[in-house]
Amino acid sequence: MTLLFLSLAVSTLAGCGGTARNPEAGGKLRITATTGMIADAVSEVGGEFVEVTGLMGPGIDPHLYKASQGDVRKLDDADVIFYNGLHLEGKMGEIFEQMEKSKPVVAVASYLKEEQLITDPSAAGGATHDPHIWFDVKLWMSAVEVIRDTLAEKDPAHADQYQANAEAYLKKMEELDAYAKEQIAAIPANSRILVTAHDAFGYFGRAYGIEVKGLQGINTMSEYGSKDVSELRDFLVENGIKAVFVESSVSTKSIESVIEGARELGHEVKIGGQLFSDAMGDAGTEEGTYLGMVRHNVDTIVKSLK
Known part of the structure; x- marks a missing residue:
């Protein structure tokens, strides 16, 4: 698929927009996430109230990933899109810009402070920060909190459940962080x-x-x-x-x-x-x-x- 064709597909689909589900009426929130790490976190926090589609499976390099027309449809069909940010999905920037005209498109890394990030001005692809934030479990806990708050805002009827699911998951992450420190030491x-x-x-x-x-x-x-x-x-x-x-x-x-x-x-x-x-x-x-x-x-x- 050429870049021009994909751009036209994005513009057309984003203009149409998918039919949003109503969580209060029993429908699940449809979430599309780029990486497996994000999709897993959304599943943990969203539980039974979300339907999660991940774009990038095992063995996929997000730095080099090119969205297909099928991926664009999955993004368009979503009620909320989560992606990493910090140029991890560098080739998908234009798609996200189009999609955010019609729905929440959330970069989970965008809520981190400058001093929390590792800087590399020489990085390729327009990046200035290391995007691999999930390898510091404490930083990834912030991403989980972003997911929790976004789901609660989009589906306030189940905000308490999202909060409870997130608390349970964050506790497991705290334990994992302590385990990693002990083992590496x-x-x-x-x-x-x-x-x-x-x-x-x-x-x-x-x-x-x-x-x-x-x-x-x-x-x-x-x-x-x-x-x-x-x-x-x-x-x-x-x-x-x-x-x-x-x-x-x-x-x-x-x-x-x-x-x-x-x-x-x-x-x-x-x-x-x-x-x-x-x-x-x-x-x-x-x-x-x-x-x-x-x-x-x-x-x-x-x-x-x-």
């Missing part, structure tokens, strides 16, 4: 270095006390070259790092070239496991939920580095 200080294909774990590193190195920048739209590979290879060798990690939504080719480079210098590096960065795991698995995904990442990192 158990890794010896000189081994507390997380190396991945792209720099998605900056908030995780800041929140839980682990140094993070990525071959690519915060956005997979950014290119990496032989200089980046050689610099990361040298970092692994000089620091005696034994394990690096691949990501479910990023090709392993880039990190494998770093491992091979280290091997040529006589330093063996293994793949410590697969982490979920920009997408969750398969539906129906623990990793297919936000809480399970973060716990999986923590356990995988600790097992390989401890």
Whole structure:
């Protein structure tokens, strides 16, 4: 689909608008969310009163995602749209601008303060902040509160239920945050270095006390070259790092070239496991939920580095 065709489709659909449900009459709020992490949070807070459609499934890279005509229909059919913001869904900006003319279109990251964000002026795709806020569980709790308040405003008849669901979910997130801090702290200080294909774990590193190195920048739209590979290879060798990690939504080719480079210098590096960065795991698995995904990442990192 060409950009022109998609733009025309967006304009046409946004002008028509879907038929809104009436929650007070028993109809569920129709929610469309971009990432799995957001869709999961909406399902937890909305419970039986929402019908959630997620656009980006397991293994999908939101930085490079291009909306199809079917996605535009799902967005148009929604009563509320939630997306991350901070240029995570960089190629969908025009669509969101069109859709917000007819319905609430909410960036869950837009309510964070400047000092809470990690800044990277050199990032590709027009971004100036790291968008991977879900890897600091405390920050993601703010996103859940945004979802709670938006649902309550759109459907005040069930505001109390949204509040209760959010409180229960936030309590589980508090426990997860404490678990991550305890587990990462158990890794010896000189081994507390997380190396991945792209720099998605900056908030995780800041929140839980682990140094993070990525071959690519915060956005997979950014290119990496032989200089980046050689610099990361040298970092692994000089620091005696034994394990690096691949990501479910990023090709392993880039990190494998770093491992091979280290091997040529006589330093063996293994793949410590697969982490979920920009997408969750398969539906129906623990990793297919936000809480399970973060716990999986923590356990995988600790097992390989401890």
